Amino acid sequence: MSDLTLGATHRTLRDEVTNELRRRILSGELPPGERLVEDRLAASLGVSRNPVRESIRVLATEGFVEVVPRLGATVSRLSAEEGEELFDVRMAVEGLAARLAARKRTAASAARLRQVLDHARQAVDEGRLEEVADLNTAFHLAVVEAAGNSYLSLMMKPMLLRAQWVFSRTAAARGPHSWSEHVSLCEAIAAGDEDEAQARAVAHVAAARRSFLTAVRRAKAPND
Amino acid sequence: MSDLTLGATHRTLRDEVTNELRRRILSGELPPGERLVEDRLAASLGVSRNPVRESIRVLATEGFVEVVPRLGATVSRLSAEEGEELFDVRMAVEGLAARLAARKRTAASAARLRQVLDHARQAVDEGRLEEVADLNTAFHLAVVEAAGNSYLSLMMKPMLLRAQWVFSRTAAARGPHSWSEHVSLCEAIAAGDEDEAQARAVAHVAAARRSFLTAVRRAKAPND
DNA sequence: GTTTAGGAGACTGTATACAAGACCTGACAT
DNA sequence: ATGTCAGGTCTTGTATACAGTCTCCTAAAC
Numbered sequence: 001m002s003d004l005t006l007g008a009t010h011r012t013l014r015d016e017v018t019n020e021l022r023r024r025i026l027s028g029e030l031p032p033g034e035r036l037v038e039d040r041l042a043a044s045l046g047v048s049r050n051p052v053r054e055s056i057r058v059l060a061t062e063g064f065v066e067v068v069p070r071l072g073a074t075v076s077r078l079s080a081e082e083g084e085e086l087f088d089v090r091m092a093v094e095g096l097a098a099r100l101a102a103r104k105r106t107a108a109s110a111a112r113l114r115q116v117l118d119h120a121r122q123a124v125d126e127g128r129l130e131e132v133a134d135l136n137t138a139f140h141l142a143v144v145e146a147a148g149n150s151y152l153s154l155m156m157k158p159m160l161l162r163a164q165w166v167f168s169r170t171a172a173a174r175g176p177h178s179w180s181e182h183v184s185l186c187e188a189i190a191a192g193d194e195d196e197a198q199a200r201a202v203a204h205v206a207a208a209r210r211s212f213l214t215a216v217r218r219a220k221a222p223n224d
Numbered sequence: 225m226s227d228l229t230l231g232a233t234h235r236t237l238r239d240e241v242t243n244e245l246r247r248r249i250l251s252g253e254l255p256p257g258e259r260l261v262e263d264r265l266a267a268s269l270g271v272s273r274n275p276v277r278e279s280i281r282v283l284a285t286e287g288f289v290e291v292v293p294r295l296g297a298t299v300s301r302l303s304a305e306e307g308e309e310l311f312d313v314r315m316a317v318e319g320l321a322a323r324l325a326a327r328k329r330t331a332a333s334a335a336r337l338r339q340v341l342d343h344a345r346q347a348v349d350e351g352r353l354e355e356v357a358d359l360n361t362a363f364h365l366a367v368v369e370a371a372g373n374s375y376l377s378l379m380m381k382p383m384l385l386r387a388q389w390v391f392s393r394t395a396a397a398r399g400p401h402s403w404s405e406h407v408s409l410c411e412a413i414a415a416g417d418e419d420e421a422q423a424r425a426v427a428h429v430a431a432a433r434r435s436f437l438t439a440v441r442r443a444k445a446p447n448d
Numbered sequence: 449g450t451t452t453a454g455g456a457g458a459c460t461g462t463a464t465a466c467a468a469g470a471c472c473t474g475a476c477a478t
Numbered sequence: 479a480t481g482t483c484a485g486g487t488c489t490t491g492t493a494t495a496c497a498g499t500c501t502c503c504t505a506a507a508c
Contacts, residue, residue, distance in 0.1 A: 011293045011294070012293045012294075012490095012491065012492095013491075013492070014281075014491080014492090015293070037458090037459070037460095038459075038460070039458090039459070039460095047492080047493090048492060048493045048494075049460090049493085049494090050274070050277075050491080050492060050493070050494095051491085051492070053274075053278060053460090053461090054277060054278055054281045057238075057278045057281050057282050058281050058282070058284075058285050060282075061282050061285040061286060062285060063375065063378050069235040069236045069239070069460085069461085070235065070236075070459090070460060070461080070498090070499060070500065071459090071460085071500075072459070072460065082374065082375065085373040085374060085375045085376065086375050088320065088324065088373060088376075089317070089320065089373065089375055089376055089379070091320075092316045092317055092319065092320040093313070093316055093317060095316065096312065096313065096315075096316040100312065149309040149312060149313065150306065150309060151287065151306065151309045151310050151313055151383070151386075152309065152312075152313050154287050155313070155379055155383070159375070159379070162375075236460095236461065236462095237461075237462070238461080238462090261488090261489070261490095262489075262490070263488090263489075263490095271462080271463090272462060272463045272464075273463085273464095273490090274461080274462060274463070274464095275461085275462070277490090277491090293490085293491085294468090294469060294470070294489090294490060294491080295469095295470075295489090295490085296489070296490065449508105450507105450508085451506100451507085451508080452505100452506090452507080452508100453504100453505090453506080453507095454503105454504085454505085454506095455502105455503090455504085455505105456501105456502090456503085456504095457500105457501085457502085457503095458499100458500085458501080458502095459498105459499085459500080459501095460497105460498085460499080460500090461496105461497085461498080461499095462495105462496085462497080462498095463494105463495080463496080463497095464493105464494085464495075464496095465492100465493080465494075465495090466491105466492085466493075466494090467490105467491085467492080467493095468489105468490085468491080468492095469488105469489085469490075469491090470487105470488085470489080470490090471486105471487085471488080471489095472485105472486090472487080472488095473484100473485090473486085473487100474483105474484095474485095475482105475483090475484085475485105476481105476482090476483085476484100477480105477481085477482085477483095478479100478480085478481080478482100
C-alpha cells in the first residue's frame with residue numbers, strides 16, 4: 001500500500017500486526033463476518049496473542065472489527081446501507097476539509113496534492129489499476145491533511161480506509177476513475193477559493209455516492 | 225479490585241479500565257501531559273498490565289492519549305487551537321446529524337431528546353451543576369443517535385467526549401447553559417424541518433465556539 | 449423422535465515472567 | 479567545566495501460563 005501506511009514507522013510488532021490485519025481486512029483476505037481467533041492470527045503472524053489482542057481493540061475502535069466480550073471478534077459486516085451512511089458523513093466532512101484546505105493553503109500542501117495526482121495519472125497510464133484505489137484514498141487523505149486540523153485527520157484516516165473498503169467490497173471498482181474531479185478540486189484549493197473547494201469536494205463525494213448506489217443496485221447481491 | 229463499576233454492565237476488566245481511565249482524563253485527575261505508566265495504573269486499579277495496555281491503545285485511537293513506542297503513553301495535551309479544530313469539525317458533523325435526525329425522525333428519538341432536556345432542566349433547577357456538562361453531551365449524543373447513522377455514532381462519541389473535555393479544561397464552564405438553543409433544535413428535529421434543524425445545530429455549535437474562544441482569551445493561560 | 453443434562457474442547461480474559469530499550473547518575477577523561 | 483561512557487534502574491514490548499466461560503457434541507431420559 002505504498003506510502004499510505006497509517007503508522008509511518010513500524011517499530012513495534014503491535015503496529016505491524018495492526019497494519020497487517022487492516023490490510024487483510026481491506027483486501028478481502030479476511031472477509032466481513034470472519035471470526036478473528038486470536039490464537040490462529042498469532043500463529044499465522046508468528047507472534048504471541050498480546051500484540052494481536054491490542055490490534056483487535058484498535059481495529060474495533062476504528063470500526064473494522066466488532067468485539068463481543070467472551071465471544072470474540074469478527075470482521076465488521078458491510079452492507080449497502082453502511083456505504084450510504086459513510087458517504088453521507090464524507091460529504092459533510094470532506095466538504096469542510098476542502099474548505100479549510102483552501103483557507104490554509106500552503107505551497108507544501110498544494111505540492112503534495114499535485115504529487116498524488118501525478119502518481120495517479122502515471123498509475124492509470126501504466127495500467128496499474130490495483131493502485132488506483134489506494135491513490136484515490138491517498139488524495140482524499142492529502143486534502144484532509146492540507147486542512148491542518150489534527151482532529152479531522154485522526155477521524156478521517158480510518159474513515160477513508162473504511163470507505164475504500166466498503167466500496168471495493170460491495171460495488172465493483174468503477175473503471176476509469178474520474179480524476180478530472182480531483183484535478184479541479186485541487187485547483188480550487190490551490191487558488192484558495194473556499195466555496196468552490198467545498199462545492200467541488202461535496203460534488204465529488206456525491207458523484208461517488210451515486211456511482212456506488214447504482215453499482216450496488218446492479219449487483220443486487222451485496223455480500224452479507 | 226476497588227469499586228470501578230461505573231454504570232452500565234461492564235463485563236470485562238478491560239472495559240472498566242477503559243472507562244475509568246477515560247473518566248480520570250475527562251475529570252482532570254489525569255491532566256494533559258501526564259505520563260501513563262502501565263505498572264502504576266495497573267496497581268492503582270488493582271489489575272494487571274494487560275487490561276491497562278489494551279485500554280491505552282483504545283484511548284489513543286480515540287485521541288485522548290498519545291503513545292510513542294518504547295517511550296510510553298501520555299494524556300494528550302490540549303490547546304485552544306485544538307478546541308477550535310474540534311468546533312470546526314463539530315459544526316459540520318452535527319449539522320449533518322441534525323439534518324438526518326429531522327429526516328428520519330421517529331417518536332422514540334423525539335422522546336429521547338425531550339427526556340434528556342427534562343433531565344437537564346431538573347438538574348439546573350436543583351443546582352446539580354456538575355451534571356449539566358454531562359447532560360449537554362448526552363443531548364448532542366442523542367441527536368447523533370437520532371440520525372440513525374451508525375458510523376456517525378461511532379465517530380461522534382469520542383469526539384463529543386473530547387469536546388467536553390477540551391471545553392472544561394481550557395475554558396471555564398459557562399454558567400447558565402443555553403438550553404433554549406437545545407429546545408429549539410429539538411423542536412426543529414421533531415417537526416422534521418431538515419434545513420431548520422441543521423441551521424439550529426450549526427448555530428448552536430458556533431455559539432459554543434464563540435463562548436469557548438472568549439473564555440480562552442479571557443483566561444489567557446491555557447494549560448500547556 | 450425430541451429434548452435435555454453433562455462433559456470435552458476451544459477460546460477469551462487476566463496474570464505473571466522475561467527480554468530489551470531508554471533514561472539517569474556519576475565517575476573519568478579532556 | 480564540559481563531554482562521554484559505563485552501570486544501574488525504570489519502563490515498555492512480547493511471550494507464556496492459567497482460569498473461567500462458551501459451544502458443541504454426545505448420550506440418556508421421556
